[in-house]
Amino acid sequence: MQTVIETKALCKQYGPHTAVDHVELHVPQGCVYGFIGPNGAGKSTTMKMLLGLIHPTAGRVRLLGQELTEKSRLPLLRQTGSLIESPAGYLHLTAQENLEIVADLKGVPHKDIGRVLDIVHLTQDRNRRVGQYSLGMKQRLGIAMALLGSPKLLILDEPTNGLDPAGIQEMRALIRNMPAATGATVLISSHLLGEMEQMVEQVGIIDHGHILFEGPLTELQRHSRGNVTLRLLDPAKAAPILRANGLTAHSDSCVVTLPPLQDALLADLVQKLAACGAGVVELTPHTKTLEEIFLSLTSEEAD
Numbered sequence: 001m002q003t004v005i006e007t008k009a010l011c012k013q014y015g016p017h018t019a020v021d022h023v024e025l026h027v028p029q030g031c032v033y034g035f036i037g038p039n040g041a042g043k044s045t046t047m048k049m050l051l052g053l054i055h056p057t058a059g060r061v062r063l064l065g066q067e068l069t070e071k072s073r074l075p076l077l078r079q080t081g082s083l084i085e086s087p088a089g090y091l092h093l094t095a096q097e098n099l100e101i102v103a104d105l106k107g108v109p110h111k112d113i114g115r116v117l118d119i120v121h122l123t124q125d126r127n128r129r130v131g132q133y134s135l136g137m138k139q140r141l142g143i144a145m146a147l148l149g150s151p152k153l154l155i156l157d158e159p160t161n162g163l164d165p166a167g168i169q170e171m172r173a174l175i176r177n178m179p180a181a182t183g184a185t186v187l188i189s190s191h192l193l194g195e196m197e198q199m200v201e202q203v204g205i206i207d208h209g210h211i212l213f214e215g216p217l218t219e220l221q222r223h224s225r226g227n228v229t230l231r232l233l234d235p236a237k238a239a240p241i242l243r244a245n246g247l248t249a250h251s252d253s254c255v256v257t258l259p260p261l262q263d264a265l266l267a268d269l270v271q272k273l274a275a276c277g278a279g280v281v282e283l284t285p286h287t288k289t290l291e292e293i294f295l296s297l298t299s300e301e302a303d
């Protein structure tokens with residue numbers, strides 16, 4: 001599979017402050033990639049460097065298999081759609097009129113407008129003035145503008161920022177379906193970790209300008225085992241076995257909560273509990289939420 005975005009030792013220095021520190025991103029083709037980190041982590045600065053809007057202090061960017069240079073920038077940006085600052089658009093014009101302006105700027109035929117309005121579910125409202133739009137609608141219009149001309153890559157900086165729960169849900173569905181609906185690879189940033197979990201397949205986690213993890217979301221979750229709860233018929237019989245295995249377990253009536261365990265240890269423990277008559281009737285492994293994983297990654301770094 002082709003890597004659509006690749007950075008090598010990408011750095012941005014603002015005076016003495018290092019905003020982006022040797023960032024290496026690898027965004028595979030056809031996925032939704034979540035670029036996640038708290039406020040001030042370096043997400044926007046990285047994305048602006050990907051689009052050639054600001055110059056890196058050091059390092060390199062490859063987009064769509066090509067090195068980003070002064071010469072390649074324009075042809076590459078023609079194949080890239082972006083939503084970087086808050087939604088664009090003239091408030092006194094309709095969505096249709098705004099899209100016509102952007103289509104002309106991009107050299108895209110007006111017949112593409114119907115397609116992008118459909119994708120972002122604004123066809124019904126195409127002739128309303130954008131000043132009357134909700135923030136969610138304005139964000140979707142911003143995405144429609146980015147989608148004009150069928151870009152191979154979409155770079156969206158916090159498109160869910162400021163949206164209410166319904167708007168977030170709508171945006172989530174829109175982004176999740178984007179590769180299938182348009183063929184575009186999507187890089188989306190957010191500090192809202194929980195909601196990213198439901199729309200991305202690949203993640204890059206950044207904090208203080210450093211990448212803390214990059215890879216499939218499932219790998220991050222697998223590496224970050226959560227607690228295991230066991231429902232037992234007779235938890236009293238389990239207590240000595242748990243103690244003998246050095247485990248401190250929370251017991252709430254028939255439910256025992258164990259700390260994260262390797263598969264082999266867990267299998268061995270379940271066998272012993274069954275043999276002593278504790279009666280294991282249910283075993284539930286808990287996957288950590290992205291929020292919990294992020295907190296443990298950042299505290300590991302602090303240690």
Ligand SMILES: Nc1ncnc2c1ncn2[C@@H]1O[C@H](COP(=O)(O)OP(=O)(O)OP(=O)(O)O)[C@@H](O)[C@H]1O
Pocket residue numbers: 014017018019037038039040041042043044045046191
């Ligand atoms: N033009 C600038 N001059 C000086 N410092 C800057 C500039 N732009 C960004 N920074 C600093 O670089 C760091 C990273 O900022 P950036 O905007 O990339 O973070 P972010 O992860 O996008 O945060 P947010 O989620 O708040 O947008 C911050 O400490 C910020 O203050």
